[in-house]
Amino acid sequence: MTVNQKKFPPCFADLESVFPMGEEGLRQTPESCMPCCYKTECLRKAMAGKGGIAVREEMVDRAYASGMVGFFERWSRKKALTARKQGKDQS
Numbered sequence: 001m002t003v004n005q006k007k008f009p010p011c012f013a014d015l016e017s018v019f020p021m022g023e024e025g026l027r028q029t030p031e032s033c034m035p036c037c038y039k040t041e042c043l044r045k046a047m048a049g050k051g052g053i054a055v056r057e058e059m060v061d062r063a064y065a066s067g068m069v070g071f072f073e074r075w076s077r078k079k080a081l082t083a084r085k086q087g088k089d090q091s
Contacts, residue, residue: 012042015051019043027055053085 011017018039022028033039046052057078064074 006038008038008042009036012038013045013049015046015049015055018046019055027058050085053081057081 060077063069
């Protein structure tokens, strides 16, 4: 029986490699990832992990700082993200 396994590059789903913090304080995918055929799957897998929750917390904080969300919306989102983080730790 043959198993069809994909050969992923060593950086696959490593959040700091595929979605690092840029010079302006925003995360962006590096140019070296653009030609990779696994880039979408890789980024999705990276964001599904614990690091993805931290990135989402960064996004909530930026939205609050820019006035896009209010205090209660920020509090609610951060509470939901913390619950997800604690739920993943227990699994």
